[in-house]
Amino acid sequence: MYYSSGNYEAFARPEKPEGIEHKSAYLIGSGLASLSAACFLVRDAQMPGSHVHVLERDSRPGGALDGDQITNVGYVMRGGREMDNHFECMWDLFRSIPSIETDGVSVLDEYYWLNKSDPNYSLCRATQNRGEDAQTGNKFGLSDKGSMEIMKLFMTPDEQLANVKMTELFDEEVFNTNFWMYWRTMFAFKDDQSALEMKRYMQRYIHHIGGLPDFTALRFTKYNQYESMVLPMVKYLEEHGVQFHYGIKVMNVLFDIHDGKKLAKTIVLEREGQAEHIDLTENDLVFYTNGSNVENSTYGSQTKATGMDGEIHEGGSFDLWRKIAAQDPAFGRPDKFCTDPEDSNWVSATVNTLDERILPYIRNICKRDPLSGKVVTGGIVTVKDSSWLLSWTINRQPQYRDQPKGQVLVWLYGMFSDRPGDFVKQPMRDCTGMEICEEWLYHLGVPEDQIEELAKNSANTVPVMMPFASAYFQPRESGDRPSVVPSGSVNFAFIGNFAETPRDTVFTTEYSIRTAMEAVYTLLDVDRGVPEVWGSVYDIRDLLNATVALRDGKKITDMELGLKKRIALKEALKKIEGTEVEKLLEEHEVI
Amino acid sequence: MSQITKRALEASLKNMLLQKPLDKITINDIAKDCGINRMTFYYHFKDIYDLVEWSCAEDAAKALAGNKTYDTWQQGFLQIFEAVKDNKPFIMNVHHSVSREQVERYLYEVTYGLLLNVVNEEAADDPVSEEDKSFIAHFYKYAFVGLMLDWIRGDMKEDPKEIVNRLSLLMQGNFSRALKAYCTGEPKQIR
Numbered sequence: 014m015y016y017s018s019g020n021y022e023a024f025a026r027p028e029k030p031e032g033i034e035h036k037s038a039y040l041i042g043s044g045l046a047s048l049s050a051a052c053f054l055v056r057d058a059q060m061p062g063s064h065v066h067v068l069e070r071d072s073r074p075g076g077a078l079d080g081d082q083i084t085n086v087g088y089v090m091r092g093g094r095e096m097d098n099h100f101e102c103m104w105d106l107f108r109s110i111p112s113i114e115t116d117g118v119s120v121l122d123e124y125y126w127l128n129k130s131d132p133n134y135s136l137c138r139a140t141q142n143r144g145e146d147a148q149t150g151n152k153f154g155l156s157d158k159g160s161m162e163i164m165k166l167f168m169t170p171d172e173q174l175a176n177v178k179m180t181e182l183f184d185e186e187v188f189n190t191n192f193w194m195y196w197r198t199m200f201a202f203k204d205d206q207s208a209l210e211m212k213r214y215m216q217r218y219i220h221h222i223g224g225l226p227d228f229t230a231l232r233f234t235k236y237n238q239y240e241s242m243v244l245p246m247v248k249y250l251e252e253h254g255v256q257f258h259y260g261i262k263v264m265n266v267l268f269d270i271h272d273g274k275k276l277a278k279t280i281v282l283e284r285e286g287q288a289e290h291i292d293l294t295e296n297d298l299v300f301y302t303n304g305s306n307v308e309n310s311t312y313g314s315q316t317k318a319t320g321m322d323g324e325i326h327e328g329g330s331f332d333l334w335r336k337i338a339a340q341d342p343a344f345g346r347p348d349k350f351c352t353d354p355e356d357s358n359w360v361s362a363t364v365n366t367l368d369e370r371i372l373p374y375i376r377n378i379c380k381r382d383p384l385s386g387k388v389v390t391g392g393i394v395t396v397k398d399s400s401w402l403l404s405w406t407i408n409r410q411p412q413y414r415d416q417p418k419g420q421v422l423v424w425l426y427g428m429f430s431d432r433p434g435d436f437v438k439q440p441m442r443d444c445t446g447m448e449i450c451e452e453w454l455y456h457l458g459v460p461e462d463q464i465e466e467l468a469k470n471s472a473n474t475v476p477v478m479m480p481f482a483s484a485y486f487q488p489r490e491s492g493d494r495p496s497v498v499p500s501g502s503v504n505f506a507f508i509g510n511f512a513e514t515p516r517d518t519v520f521t522t523e524y525s526i527r528t529a530m531e532a533v534y535t536l537l538d539v540d541r542g543v544p545e546v547w548g549s550v551y552d553i554r555d556l557l558n559a560t561v562a563l564r565d566g567k568k569i570t571d572m573e574l575g576l577k578k579r580i581a582l583k584e585a586l587k588k589i590e591g592t593e594v595e596k597l598l599e600e601h602e603v604i
Numbered sequence: 605m606s607q608i609t610k611r612a613l614e615a616s617l618k619n620m621l622l623q624k625p626l627d628k629i630t631i632n633d634i635a636k637d638c639g640i641n642r643m644t645f646y647y648h649f650k651d652i653y654d655l656v657e658w659s660c661a662e663d664a665a666k667a668l669a670g671n672k673t674y675d676t677w678q679q680g681f682l683q684i685f686e687a688v689k690d691n692k693p694f695i696m697n698v699h700h701s702v703s704r705e706q707v708e709r710y711l712y713e714v715t716y717g718l719l720l721n722v723v724n725e726e727a728a729d730d731p732v733s734e735e736d737k738s739f740i741a742h743f744y745k746y747a748f749v750g751l752m753l754d755w756i757r758g759d760m761k762e763d764p765k766e767i768v769n770r771l772s773l774l775m776q777g778n779f780s781r782a783l784k785a786y787c788t789g790e791p792k793q794i795r
């Protein structure tokens with residue numbers, strides 16, 4: 014496996030790897046990582062589809078990518094995905110997946126045209142005082158000191174960031190700014206989470222810094238991701254004969270490890286309470302999604318709270334990872350991620366408006382018609398002064414293909430589920446859907462005497478608690494996440510957001526797809542480059558733009574400097590006078 | 605179950621084929637013979653035809669192992685004959701069922717692979733286009749497999765050694781003559 018960039022590799026198709034007819038594959042889980050691995054096996058490794066087996070515990074595919082409609086409870090999406098044009102592996106894949114909406118076009122075409130004709134941007138990024146625009150003015154509001162703290166993290170080598178929390182590097186010059194408000198709510202980062210991951214994020218998305226405040230950087234699918242991404246992939250795979258097995262709880266994978274060789278020998282599983290096993294040879298490859306950030310999701314309803322289940326259960330994804338990790342140090346350290354649910358949990362909720370009455374309050378904030386079928390909020394709106402730290406969003410409606418006309422689905426989440434609300438004086442996790450809706454309506458500015466009535470009769474709200482939602486961001490060091498293909502592994506790969514691939518950022522769809530692509534290309538010797546993580550961090554233009562954007566457009570020549578530094582800067586500027594460097598700095602408004 | 609499951613299922617299939625025609629064999633029959641539950645079959649194969657295809661692929665690969673060169677193609681072809689003969693009940697049965705096409709397609713593919721290797725080796729770096737080389741391999745593939753199918757239809761009575769010997773004599777020099785005819789420039793080497 015090697016990385017590449019540019020069109021030569023992008024448009025080339027790999028030759029069929031030798032002996033592929035003699036191999037088969039077992040994919041544990043059917044989330045995005047597994048589905049992608051299956052697609053790469055079929056498309057690039059050209060494995061006969063019937064040799065590919067997906068083993069899934071649930072009764073439906075997709076894992077975290079959901080779009081459920083629970084009988085007698087209602088519509089519920091655990092999340093909505095913000096996505097990027099530089100998700101290189103994702104678009105490499107989706108160009109080949111046919112749309113299930115329009116004949117003859119790909120999922121990529123569909124997505125590209127939609128986001129071209131109706132581009133995303135926000136007209137109100139945050140509110141305060143119950144529905145007032147917080148007037149962030151698209152500014153980051155970082156002081157020189159705050160910018161320097163961020164720059165410092167950017168430049169610190171990874172080794173020095175092992176297990177470091179952001180609170181150890183940043184102070185209120187960062188935490189009390191718009192920058193941090195945008196950042197932590199957009200990516201769901203908590204202050205005490207991994208500085209290493211934060212650094213990766215800044216490097217990975219350096220080209221988007223300028224588009225962060227108003228979300229011009231983002232793109233979205235047409236419907237929820239189950240309908241827009243999972244269903245087309247599953248259809249493609251089924252048409253190729255890929256075998257889906259549901260209701261299969263994988264309990265363990267047993268290895269034969271000696272002389273530096275690691276061979277997965279047996280998959281131990283449970284089906285309908287019965288123990289079964291699948292024995293494996295070197296020709297049977299296992300792709301395992303270790304850990305899941307939707308593990309132990311608990312659903313509430315309009316009248317029921319979610320509670321929280323932070324325990325690790327037998328047959329769950331972290332339990333399985335533990336059993337595998339116990340067999341070799343190269344298989345990672347699950348406990349670094351799954352043992353602090355109080356920190357990693359958050360609650361999201363889907364509010365289904367049933368009539369017109371809530372809509373004017375929405376329109377008042379996002380300045381668009383929620384029923385137009387086009388971009389509505391253009392990304393999340395954060396309620397800056399809410400104790401749960403609520404953010405909410407309305408994507409293009411309908412969000413489900415069968416959603417009744419005139420109804421709107423709002424998605425909201427709170428990062429602090431243990432704090433009492435501002436209107437509903439209870440922690441979010443103890444609130445029914447209706448109570449969560451009340452808290453949201455309060456922050457929209459609905460008059461207090463109408464809140465209860467609207468939450469009760471004009472909406473149906475379904476909350477869901479995810480105890481491990483941001484487990485990806487727990488402070489970590491090298492070795493906590495196993496390599497995609499650990500050294501010496503003959504037939505086994507880790508995929509998904511708890512496997513390690515250099516430079517890419519977790520809590521993303523792309524990360525699941527990338528690890529899947531790398532795993533397939535490595536284990537099957539697919540001779541074509543895997544697109545490298547977009548290289549903007551090595552592009553001087555992006556670096557200059559980001560530097561200026563972080564300083565809200567202020568030039569470095571306007572920075573407040575001591576006498577000595579000012580003289581040094583003047584000297585430096587003199588040196589570059591009349592050169593390309595000076596031209597470049599001027600073009601990017603650095604000086 | 606001492607062997608690994610895929611192999612064991614193959615053995616059971618072949619065992620069942622001694623008793624009844626392929627079309628009459630169910631996954632339950634195979635699972636029972638193999639001593640596994642029915643679901644376990646599906647962890648390995650989509651259906652019986654998937655198992656048939658896999659068995660063909662494995663047997664052919666074993667037969668050809670290492671015998672795909674100019675000097676050894678006779679050996680490789682003979683071993684395909686022998687593999688087919690070793691699996692006589694299997695092949696005869698499958699050949700009389702709806703999977704016949706599957707087996708034939710497989711024989712064509714394997715034989716083509718064998719022949720293309722020989723042609724490539726023989727052409728070395730003579731300027732012959734890939735298209736022409738593949739044409740030559742395709743042409744002989746039909747002759748080779750035709751002989752084999754005839755032999756199968758005749759209940760495998762003839763001695764494969766004799767067939768291969770006769771074929772070998774006929775083929776002597778044929779590949780290089782054909783290649784010369786398609787040569788688009790100065791051959792680098794006169795054979």
Ligand SMILES: Cc1cc2nc3c(=O)[nH]c(=O)nc-3n(C[C@H](O)[C@H](O)[C@H](O)COP(=O)(O)OP(=O)(O)OC[C@H]3O[C@@H](n4cnc5c(N)ncnc54)[C@H](O)[C@@H]3O)c2cc1C
Pocket residue numbers: 041042043044045046047068069070071074075076077078091092093094095096261262263264302304305306307328329330331333361482508509510520521522523525
């Ligand atoms: C609320 C939320 C918001 C998000 N927002 C964004 C975003 O804005 N942008 C973005 O790019 N990404 C986002 N993501 C991230 C992205 O959706 C996930 O990283 C990705 O979908 C994970 O896919 P996966 O296949 O790696 O893991 P999962 O989807 O977690 O798949 C794991 C699968 O394994 C199965 N499984 C577990 N244990 C077993 C077992 N013992 N036996 C058999 N099967 C088992 C599970 O049922 C599941 O299907 C978000 C995720 C969430 C939850």
